[in-house]
Amino acid sequence: MTRKRKTNAKPKGQEISAEEGASAGRIRGIEVSHVWVNEFPDGEEGFSEPRIYEKRQVQVEAMRADGSPESNRAIIDWTRGSATPATMDTHPKRGECLSIATLEGAHWVDRGDFVIRGVAGEHYPCKPEIFEQTYIPAPVQEAPSPQDHVPLPAGPPLFGGDHALWIAFRATRSAVRGLIGEDAPQPDPEKLADQAVCMADFLRSAPDASDEAVVTQLSMRGKARGGDDTLRFKVRVFRDVLAHAERHLREAEPPTPTDAELAAKAAKPDPRDLSLKLVKAPLALTETAKGR
Helix, strand or coil: CCCCCCCCCCCCCCCCCHHHHHHHHCCCCCCCCCCCCCCCCCCCCCCCCCCCCCCCCCCCEEEECCCCHHHHHHHHHHHCCCCCCEEEEEECCCEEEEEEEECCEEEEECCCCEEEECCCCCEEEECHHHHHHHCCCCCCCCCCCCCCCCCCCCCCHHHCCCHHHHHHHHHHHHHHHHHHCCCCCCCCHHHHHHHHHHHHHHHHHCCCCCHHHHHHHHHHCCCCCCCCHHHHHHHHHHHHHHHHHHHHHHHHCCCCCCHHHHHHHCCCCCHHHCCCCCCCCCCCCCHHHHHC
């Protein structure tokens, strides 16, 4: 007695879903139409003509093998603990050689090959001619010395080169924009700049003044009307950022040299460079000398 296998296949010519087609396609002896399912994660469909693509600019680490025991040991230590470690294995013709268990299987590392660590932490060998066509040495960025002082660029002409005032002005304008919302009418930049200059002058002369005192000063000088919550918020942000910016700029300035340091750096005169002072006019002879 022959048992029939029960399937959910549809008759030929009838449309079936992707799941039904994939299930029926795995059963032998049943004629079904192929159903292609778009499985690309980005939703892009296939195409019949080539397109131009650019390789992403990524940085990789690499070590070059020279076949010496020291080089092999360095590569083994470098790849230890990863999913693709390097080990010493027996080559059928060359004896003991360096090998890497790559994601595609074991690969031998020849003398002169580069061992690359990819973006996912995997290791794999690369021939030198391919490596030189694909990679170039990345520029070495030297860490700046703490003794090296980089002068600040010239400040904006709006505040006469006052960097702390400029930083506080920009931070306050951004904070007010975030408070009132992007869709709300934004404050006039020139009016806010006048308020910033007024607040900076007052706070530098009276750093312990309260926020209400700053608001009163703005009202007295005609830079603001009343003392609403937005103005008080503006004063708090401005004074905090101004104090922080001034403290940071003071720390960034080079220390003032002492008198001893200036004297040590001063060039001492060389006696060989001293020249005799020439008398521009001859000395007048005295009456006694004339008589002689």
